[in-house]
Amino acid sequence: MLELAFSTEDVLHIRFAFSSLWEAVVSVRALRHPADRALHLPWVRRARAALADAGTDLGPLLDLVLAPTHYIPDFLTPPPTTPVPDLAAELAAMRATTADQVRADLVRLGPAAGPFAGRLADDPASGLAELADVLREYWEVALAPDWPRIRGLLEGEVAYRARRLAEGGAYLLFGDLHERVSWSGDTLYVRHQHWHRSRALDGRGLVLVPSVFAWPWVYTISEPPWQPTLLYPPRGVATVWEAGRASGPAALAAVLGRARAALLAELEAPASTTELARRTGLTAGGVSQQLTALRGAGLVVAHRAGRVVLYARTAVADALLTASTGR
Incomplete structure (x- = not known):
């Protein structure tokens, strides 16, 4: 505790904040032990195939991100300093870790670490530079295609x-x-x-x-x-790797229409037009049109997060969904 x-x-x-670097580092565990993280199996299959095709060598990363131990060296995941992630800036912060801090984290990781850990302890500056290159390639091959969702x-x-x-x-x-x-x-x-x-x-x-x-x-x-x-x-x-058409509660769809009911059901957490189109199978234009109608009816609100507009259900919409599902 x-x-x-x-x-x-x-x-x-x-x-x-959220972090490109954190996602890359923690995702290695899903690659290594997908049975413990079955939710991510669709991504694991795609990522393994892409990494094999690209010939990406994850050796240095695999030597540091171990399982079943729950510790990941803190220098691999420095806390993000800005709300908007920037992989290049995060890798620069990682490379700026002091030699003493790198060695202290490796001691805490323990003897189960692979051979790269020894090279990193001997020459932290060169080791961190090599690790940054591995993480950058890994990101581009395995994570960048899915980053928008x-x-x-x-x-x-x-x-x-x-x-x-x-x-x-x-x-x-x-x-x-x-x-x-x-x-x-x-x-x-x-x-x-x-x-x-x-x-x-x-x-x-x-x-x-x-x-x-x-x-x-x-x-x-x-x-x-x-x-x-x-x-x-x-x-x-649980919805992050889903594809295809979603449907909302039948009772609500009978009143609002299937598309609008599906959109309200998907807005359990705020989402963008692009994300809602991916989840529901509707076109982005269709989603935008339906959200405009829902917003006019007081069922959806919108706010800007950086360059993206996010939509969220209102309390009235939450009440409608609760009533239509009998919860």
Whole structure:
């Protein structure tokens, strides 16, 4: 169990971000042990085929991202400093890790690490440069083709969490974040099987980082010098690899029409027009037309997140879906 004690200052410094580098590093575990992460099997099949075709050598990465151990060296996943991910900037931050920090993380990783860990400890600067090249190639081959759908889900999650924080503070923010995460008094509890520590955040706050490939676990960084960070799977992660046509509740479809009912059902978490088109099988233009009608009826709201417009259900739409499904 990890216990993170918050002060008022820490609550004020909660922030949200997502990370290209985190997704790349954590996804390696899905590649290595897909049986433990069956949700990602459609991606695993595509990624393995693409990596084989490209002849990508993941050796250095596989030597550091181990299983079943739950520790990933913190220098591989420095907490993101901006809300919008930039792989080049994140790789530069990784390469800037001090030699002492790299060696300390490798000691914590233990003797199970592969031979690359030894080379990295001997010459951290050269090793980090080699690792950055491997991660960049891995990203381009295995993750870049699916990044738009991943990013859409993560942007929707950040918007949802920000709204929860605004509406009800830490209690609402953490209340439905993950079954292993709970909030009581001024302390956040994260249930880790092999990690037991109590820490005061000391005004540093907490970075919340949704990650598709974190599923089904949560990951944390709590050791100095990093800003405390919690990585967790976003709402709606089960839909990320789905393709084809979705349908909404039959009773609601009879009133609103099948397309609008399907869109409302898919908006459990905020999503973009492109993402909704992928999930429902409708054209992007068709989705836009239906969302305009739903927005006019007070069932959907829209807000901009960077260059993307995200749509979310209103409380009225939530009530309609609840009534139509009998929940």
